[in-house]
Amino acid sequence: MxxxxxxxxxxxxxxxxxxxxxxxxxxxxxxxxxxxxxxxxxxxxxxxxxxxxxxxxxxxxxxxxxxxxxxxxxxxxxxxxxxxxxxxxxxxxxxxxxxxxxxxDQDSRIIALVGAKASGKSTYVAVLRNELDHRVGQAYHASLAAMGQHTQSRDKEMAEDLYERLRLPDATRPSALGFNDPLLYRLSLPRRGRLRVSGTRHTTLVFFDAAGEDLAGAEAIDRYTRYLSAADGIILLVDPLQLGSVRDRLPVHDGPPLPVVETAPRQIAADLAAQLRTHGKGGTDKRVTTPIAVAVTKTDMLRSLLDPHSPLLRNAAHTGGAYDAEDRLAVHEELRALLVDWNCGSLLRQLEHDFARLSLFGLSALGAPPPPDAPADVPKAGPQPVRVEDPLLWLLALRGLLPVRTAGKEWTR
Ligand SMILES: Nc1nc2c(ncn2[C@@H]2O[C@H](COP(=O)(O)OP(=O)(O)OP(=O)(O)O)[C@@H](O)[C@H]2O)c(=O)[nH]1
Ligand SMILES: [Mg+2]
Ligand SMILES: [Zn+2]
Ligand SMILES: [Zn+2]
Known part of the structure; x- marks a missing residue:
C-alpha cells in the first residue's frame, strides 16, 4: 500500500x-x-x-x-x-x-530549501531544474517532469524569464500574503539491479521555495515545521556576500552594489536545528539526523578569493552516470578551509554540533554576476551554472537513488 x-x-x-x-x-x-x-x-x-x-x-x-x-x-x-x-x-x-x-503512485522525497532573503533560492531552483533536464539528466539518464498545473506554469514562466528575457526572479512573496505552492516533479532514473539496469524508478521530488522573511527567526520558521520535519533532506543556501570577512576582502568591483545584510546563516541553522529537534529529528547525541547540504551560493563573485585549481570553479564530471564521492569530499574540504579562512569557524562549529549528516557545497546559478548597469538581469550570456546539481545529487545518493563511485570504483547501494 x-x-x-x-x-x-x-x-x-x-x-x-x-x-x-x-x-x-x-x-x-x-x-x-x-x-x-x-x-x-x-x-x-x-x-x-x-x-x-x-x-x-x-x-x-x-x-x-x-x-x-x-x-x-x-x-x-x-x-x-x-x-x-x-x-x-x-x-x-x-x-x-x-x-x-x-x-x-510513487514514493516521494521532500527536499526543503532554506536560506536568508536574497540568498538565491528562487534562481537556484529554476536553474537546477533546467540543468537536470539537460546536462545532468543526460549524464544520469534521468528525466524530470513537472507535476500539476502550478509547477508546469511556474516552470515555464521561470524558464522564459531566466533564459529568454534574461530577467532574474522577483523576491518571493512572504506566506503572510498567501500560500506559496510547492514545486512538484517526477524524477525518473534507471533502476539498477545488482548486475544491470532493469526498468525505471520514479520518485516524486517536492521543493518549497520559501521567502527569506519566512525563515528569519524562530517564530517564522515555526510555520514551516511540518514541512521541515517531513523533509528527507535539507538544502541550506548561504550567500557569501552576507559574510562580513568576504565583503571586506572582495576587490572594489564594478558589479552591482553588495546586498543589505540579512539573517545570519548561523542563526538560520540554529533555529532550524532547534525546530527539528523538538519534532523528534534529534539522534541519541541530540544531533539532527536529517541530512543537510549547506551550499555557499554566488561563487562567481568569489573568483579572486579562490585558487585557480579550486574544485569550485568547474562542474563535476559525472563520469559513467555515477555520483563521485571523492569529488564531493574535495569540495567539502575546500569549503571548510575557506570558511575557516573567512572567520566563519563558528558557523562551521554550529553546523557540526547540530547536524549529524552534513556536507558543504559551493555553487553559482548564474556563473557570473548580474550586469552592473542592470542588477535585475541575468548576465548577457545567459545562466552558466557551476555545481548547482551537487547538493541534490548528494541527497539522492544518500537515499540509494544514484550509483556512487568511490576511489575510481563504482558501486550501487
Ligand atoms: N553573482 C550572483 N548573484 C546571484 C546568483 N543567484 C542569485 N543572485 C543574486 O541574488 C539575488 C536574489 O536571488 P533570488 O533567487 O531571488 O533569492 P531568494 O533567496 O529567492 O530571495 P527571497 O525570495 O527574497 O527570499 C538575485 O536578484 C541576484 O542579484 C548567482 O549565481 N550569482
Ligand atoms: Mg525567492
Ligand atoms: Zn459530481
Ligand atoms: Zn494536505
Missing amino acids: TTVICPYCFARASAARLPYRCLMTPTGVHGGAPCAAETDKAWAAFQGPRTPRGAQERGPVFTPARRLPGLGGAGSSVPCPRCGVPTPVRVCAECHNDLPSDYC
Whole structure:
C-alpha cells in the first residue's frame, strides 16, 4: 500500500483512502444535472483569509463508498456519487488541495530549501531544474517532469524569464500574503539491479521555495515545521556576500552594489536545528539526523578569493552516470578551509554540533554576476551554472537513488 504525504500540509494518508473531487462536468453521464460548486471550507482554511470568496467555491469532494479492486491505481477515475461523472482528481483529506494524478503512485522525497532573503533560492531552483533536464539528466539518464498545473506554469514562466528575457526572479512573496505552492516533479532514473539496469524508478521530488522573511527567526520558521520535519533532506543556501570577512576582502568591483545584510546563516541553522529537534529529528547525541547540504551560493563573485585549481570553479564530471564521492569530499574540504579562512569557524562549529549528516557545497546559478548597469538581469550570456546539481545529487545518493563511485570504483547501494 502506497503512503502519500500531502505536499501542501504534509498529512500522511494511504493512497487508497484519498477522497476525490468532482469536476462538475456540464454533461452528466445519465443526462442528469451536473454538480454545482460548494464552498470548500477545508481548502479555504488552508489557503488563508485572503482567498477571495469566489475562489472558495469548488467541485464537491467525496469519499468513494467502497473501493473496487483495481480502482485507485494510476490514472483511474471514480464516478461522483451525485452526478455520476467519473473524476480522476484525488485530494488531500485534511487540506483538500488537489494532488497531481501521478503524485499518489510513487514514493516521494521532500527536499526543503532554506536560506536568508536574497540568498538565491528562487534562481537556484529554476536553474537546477533546467540543468537536470539537460546536462545532468543526460549524464544520469534521468528525466524530470513537472507535476500539476502550478509547477508546469511556474516552470515555464521561470524558464522564459531566466533564459529568454534574461530577467532574474522577483523576491518571493512572504506566506503572510498567501500560500506559496510547492514545486512538484517526477524524477525518473534507471533502476539498477545488482548486475544491470532493469526498468525505471520514479520518485516524486517536492521543493518549497520559501521567502527569506519566512525563515528569519524562530517564530517564522515555526510555520514551516511540518514541512521541515517531513523533509528527507535539507538544502541550506548561504550567500557569501552576507559574510562580513568576504565583503571586506572582495576587490572594489564594478558589479552591482553588495546586498543589505540579512539573517545570519548561523542563526538560520540554529533555529532550524532547534525546530527539528523538538519534532523528534534529534539522534541519541541530540544531533539532527536529517541530512543537510549547506551550499555557499554566488561563487562567481568569489573568483579572486579562490585558487585557480579550486574544485569550485568547474562542474563535476559525472563520469559513467555515477555520483563521485571523492569529488564531493574535495569540495567539502575546500569549503571548510575557506570558511575557516573567512572567520566563519563558528558557523562551521554550529553546523557540526547540530547536524549529524552534513556536507558543504559551493555553487553559482548564474556563473557570473548580474550586469552592473542592470542588477535585475541575468548576465548577457545567459545562466552558466557551476555545481548547482551537487547538493541534490548528494541527497539522492544518500537515499540509494544514484550509483556512487568511490576511489575510481563504482558501486550501487
Ligand atoms: N553573482 C550572483 N548573484 C546571484 C546568483 N543567484 C542569485 N543572485 C543574486 O541574488 C539575488 C536574489 O536571488 P533570488 O533567487 O531571488 O533569492 P531568494 O533567496 O529567492 O530571495 P527571497 O525570495 O527574497 O527570499 C538575485 O536578484 C541576484 O542579484 C548567482 O549565481 N550569482
Ligand atoms: Mg525567492
Ligand atoms: Zn494536505
Ligand atoms: Zn459530481
